Amino acid sequence: MSGSMSGKVLVAQGGGPTAVINQSMVGAVLESRKFRNVEKVYGAFHGVRGIVDEDFLDLTQETTHNLEMVAQTPSSALGSTRDKPDLKYCQEVFKVLKAHEISYFFYIGGNDSSDTVRIVSEQASSAGYPLRCIHIPKTIDNDLMVTDHCPGYPSAARFVAQSFMGANLDNWALPGVYVGVVMGRHAGFLTAAAALGKKFPDDGPHLIYMPERTFVIDNFLADVKATMEKYGRCVIAVSEGIHDEAGVPIALKLAKEVERDAHGNVQLSGTGALADLLCDEIKSKLGIKRVRGDTFGYLQRSFVGCVSDVDQREAREVGEKAVQYAMWGDRDGSVTIHRTGFYSVDYHLTPLIDIAGKTKVMPDEFIADSGTDVTDAFRMYLRPLLGSKMPDAYRLRQNRVPKILGV
Amino acid sequence: MSGSMSGKVLVAQGGGPTAVINQSMVGAVLESRKFRNVEKVYGAFHGVRGIVDEDFLDLTQETTHNLEMVAQTPSSALGSTRDKPDLKYCQEVFKVLKAHEISYFFYIGGNDSSDTVRIVSEQASSAGYPLRCIHIPKTIDNDLMVTDHCPGYPSAARFVAQSFMGANLDNWALPGVYVGVVMGRHAGFLTAAAALGKKFPDDGPHLIYMPERTFVIDNFLADVKATMEKYGRCVIAVSEGIHDEAGVPIALKLAKEVERDAHGNVQLSGTGALADLLCDEIKSKLGIKRVRGDTFGYLQRSFVGCVSDVDQREAREVGEKAVQYAMWGDRDGSVTIHRTGFYSVDYHLTPLIDIAGKTKVMPDEFIADSGTDVTDAFRMYLRPLLGSKMPDAYRLRQNRVPKILGV
Numbered sequence: 001m002s003g004s005m006s007g008k009v010l011v012a013q014g015g016g017p018t019a020v021i022n023q024s025m026v027g028a029v030l031e032s033r034k035f036r037n038v039e040k041v042y043g044a045f046h047g048v049r050g051i052v053d054e055d056f057l058d059l060t061q062e063t064t065h066n067l068e069m070v071a072q073t074p075s076s077a078l079g080s081t082r083d084k085p086d087l088k089y090c091q092e093v094f095k096v097l098k099a100h101e102i103s104y105f106f107y108i109g110g111n112d113s114s115d116t117v118r119i120v121s122e123q124a125s126s127a128g129y130p131l132r133c134i135h136i137p138k139t140i141d142n143d144l145m146v147t148d149h150c151p152g153y154p155s156a157a158r159f160v161a162q163s164f165m166g167a168n169l170d171n172w173a174l175p176g177v178y179v180g181v182v183m184g185r186h187a188g189f190l191t192a193a194a195a196l197g198k199k200f201p202d203d204g205p206h207l208i209y210m211p212e213r214t215f216v217i218d219n220f221l222a223d224v225k226a227t228m229e230k231y232g233r234c235v236i237a238v239s240e241g242i243h244d245e246a247g248v249p250i251a252l253k254l255a256k257e258v259e260r261d262a263h264g265n266v267q268l269s270g271t272g273a274l275a276d277l278l279c280d281e282i283k284s285k286l287g288i289k290r291v292r293g294d295t296f297g298y299l300q301r302s303f304v305g306c307v308s309d310v311d312q313r314e315a316r317e318v319g320e321k322a323v324q325y326a327m328w329g330d331r332d333g334s335v336t337i338h339r340t341g342f343y344s345v346d347y348h349l350t351p352l353i354d355i356a357g358k359t360k361v362m363p364d365e366f367i368a369d370s371g372t373d374v375t376d377a378f379r380m381y382l383r384p385l386l387g388s389k390m391p392d393a394y395r396l397r398q399n400r401v402p403k404i405l406g407v
Numbered sequence: 408m409s410g411s412m413s414g415k416v417l418v419a420q421g422g423g424p425t426a427v428i429n430q431s432m433v434g435a436v437l438e439s440r441k442f443r444n445v446e447k448v449y450g451a452f453h454g455v456r457g458i459v460d461e462d463f464l465d466l467t468q469e470t471t472h473n474l475e476m477v478a479q480t481p482s483s484a485l486g487s488t489r490d491k492p493d494l495k496y497c498q499e500v501f502k503v504l505k506a507h508e509i510s511y512f513f514y515i516g517g518n519d520s521s522d523t524v525r526i527v528s529e530q531a532s533s534a535g536y537p538l539r540c541i542h543i544p545k546t547i548d549n550d551l552m553v554t555d556h557c558p559g560y561p562s563a564a565r566f567v568a569q570s571f572m573g574a575n576l577d578n579w580a581l582p583g584v585y586v587g588v589v590m591g592r593h594a595g596f597l598t599a600a601a602a603l604g605k606k607f608p609d610d611g612p613h614l615i616y617m618p619e620r621t622f623v624i625d626n627f628l629a630d631v632k633a634t635m636e637k638y639g640r641c642v643i644a645v646s647e648g649i650h651d652e653a654g655v656p657i658a659l660k661l662a663k664e665v666e667r668d669a670h671g672n673v674q675l676s677g678t679g680a681l682a683d684l685l686c687d688e689i690k691s692k693l694g695i696k697r698v699r700g701d702t703f704g705y706l707q708r709s710f711v712g713c714v715s716d717v718d719q720r721e722a723r724e725v726g727e728k729a730v731q732y733a734m735w736g737d738r739d740g741s742v743t744i745h746r747t748g749f750y751s752v753d754y755h756l757t758p759l760i761d762i763a764g765k766t767k768v769m770p771d772e773f774i775a776d777s778g779t780d781v782t783d784a785f786r787m788y789l790r791p792l793l794g795s796k797m798p799d800a801y802r803l804r805q806n807r808v809p810k811i812l813g814v
Contacts, residue, residue, distance in 0.1 A: 056808035069801035075576030099811040166709035169482030272679010297701035302573035394476035401463035
């Protein structure tokens with residue numbers, strides 16, 4: 001096969017790692033190696049930072065077998081970065097791309113990374129440098145526009161669902177209140193996945209708090225109280241991004257120091273503060289003794305051994321499609337996933353301007369009127385993404401023995 | 408088959424749930440149902456609490472198929488309790504056992520639960536009530552005496568190993584310091600399991616802190632600094648039970664309120680405080696910006712979908728053996744596991760007095776001289792317990808591209 005331009009391919013990975021981000025990288029590498037106009041396939045270490053530093057691996061000298069093994073390994077095998085290139089940064093990028101005769105740039109990442117691709121694409125265009133730039137989607141937050149869902153999300157969602165399935169069983173055995181804090185700054189998709197761990201009507205999570213709804217502490221306490229009265233226990237899924245009516249994150253209200261990344265985002269993960277605050281509120285205001293909080297943290301995006309096979313397959317395909325769009329097409333863009341059946345998908349190339357730097361949140365039809373649960377529409381949306389062989393939880397049947405002594 | 412005494416069997420589960428505790432329960436139930444002297448098999452809801460409350464399920468009316476499904480479900484299907492019976496409590500227990508003509512009592516639990524079995528056994532003996540009492544071991548802490556290891560530990564250890572395998576990959580992609588806090592009040596077995604997530608020499612966890620060694624904050628900071636200088640990143644496994652030279656838990660030093668359970672144990676789990684404290688120390692004293700902490704919390708004992716098949720098999724067998732010892736033997740005791748090969752085990756019935764209320768910690772031969780790593784002896788001890796199909800992590804090979812512009 002032969003694409004339009006001769007030259008080298010460069011692949012890089014940006015933002016937070018996922019369980020399947022290497023599937024996309026390997027998909028792009030193996031597909032690129034089929035094109036005879038492709039001289040070599042390079043990988044940049046640690047995203048755009050590796051380009052500026054000329055820190056490249058020659059992936060044409062990697063075996064297919066090892067690439068397949070790496071594809072099944074979670075987290076970014078090329079390393080990642082949180083850098084967001086400005087004009088000066090981009091000038092450095094071009095200098096390196098030109099020197100190494102890179103003609104195709106594939107960047108795997110979320111909305112911040114898609115914005116990086118947009119800037120690089122625009123800079124290349126205005127500099128008259130022939131460079132095909134394709135953004136390959138990836139994010140556990142599932143918050144990219146246009147695409148039906150984002151590779152990486154289904155596997156993280158599966159981890160969250162399996163976690164709450166277990167947390168519910170644990171909480172049933174030793175009743176009390178359990179608070180599980182899930183990643184997701186603006187979008188509640190990952191937190192909402194907790195609902196898929198529920199089987200029986202009285203199972204938890206009994207309450208789900210997503211950042212799409214204002215978090216009111218008094219309402220929260222009333223919800224917990226009502227659930228305790230109904231079931232004698234309460235399992236709660238909370239997004240790290242929950243905020244008050246003024247938009248101030250609840251986690252921020254109590255944090256002593258605020259850490260921000262290069263994109264100006266407040267650091268919400270990597271601390272158990274939100275879970276501890278909510279547990280303290282429940283203990284002190286409701287007088288409940290057994291209150292436990294977990295912050296799922298990095299486990300939910302990097303745990304080895306919990307992956308959706310549907311997610312693996314699609315992550316591979318968006319990497320392959322990115323190369324096909326680059327070689328046979330005539331424009332830059334972002335690869336998007338479009339649902340065509342229950343369950344089947346197709347892929348499109350969407351203009352970068354429709355994706356870059358924008359954030360999708362949970363649509364109203366996915367959130368129950370109560371604001372503390374999801375709808376069946378969401379369950380139908382997520383279920384096929386979780387893939388095959390989902391674990392299941394069973395109960396003993398209630399063949400009660402009549403009391404002899406008791407009342 | 409016919410055992411020595413006629414009457415009913417009662418099975419109960421105590422203490423913290425594990426991934427395989429229902430295997431032991433189902434093993435005991437199905438084995439009991441084979442004996443014609445067994446009139447019925449009851450299960451008590453929520454351990455000894457359910458006995459006092461006469462809260463029994465008739466497990467003779469449960470299908471074998473559903474029991475097998477429940478066996479594969481994590482957490483205690485009969486519910487659990489933290490109650491520790493005193494004399495008065497035991498008098499209530501006997502009243503109920505007599506009324507329901509219980510002749511065989513099987514209690515699945517850790518060292519607190521084995522102490523409960525010991526008290527009940529002694530009370531029955533002094534009251535002249537014919538009751539066979541067998542303790543079936545279970546604890547993710549792996550801290551029971553005599554037995555080579557405890558059912559429940561291998562699956563939790565597998566979760567911890569897989570978690571650190573992923574955390575290491577994540578930390579490699581976005582370098583910095585990562586602190587993962589693992590359960591284990593006195594024994595470091597579960598924290599030490601983090602070492603089994605390591606493949607390459609530069610992989611994390613680079614530092615492992617177990618409660619068997621005194622935790623000195625200045626030494627900790629020096630260790631982290633040295634690791635950062637060597638690898639540019641640092642992955643740390645910390646037991647929740649680490650303490651200073653006076654024996655004061657590090658978590659306790661900063662906790663505002665201390666919560667104790669019915670056994671007088673300080674509540675260390677269900678809060679992210681220790682991880683946050685250690686991260687704050689590293690940030691402020693070493694000036695490292697990217698420092699993240701996770702507390703594995705309840706995920707490590709209740710996550711659905713991460714189980715060791717060796718653990719499943721052995722948990723089933725200790726339940727079966729308990730019934731066999733009760734029916735064919737003439738004394739009470741605790742079922743213990745004894746290693747006979749690499750890898751094979753046998754089972755014994757050990758006197759309750761040798762187990763009850765005692766705690767085993769990591770032997771010196773399992774801890775490296777540095778105090779921050781495990782030995783090969785420990786790796787050989789744990790590896791077969793993790794079971795088959797352990798995930799593996801692969802890397803890209805380092806075919807570096809020569810720099811054109813750079814130095």
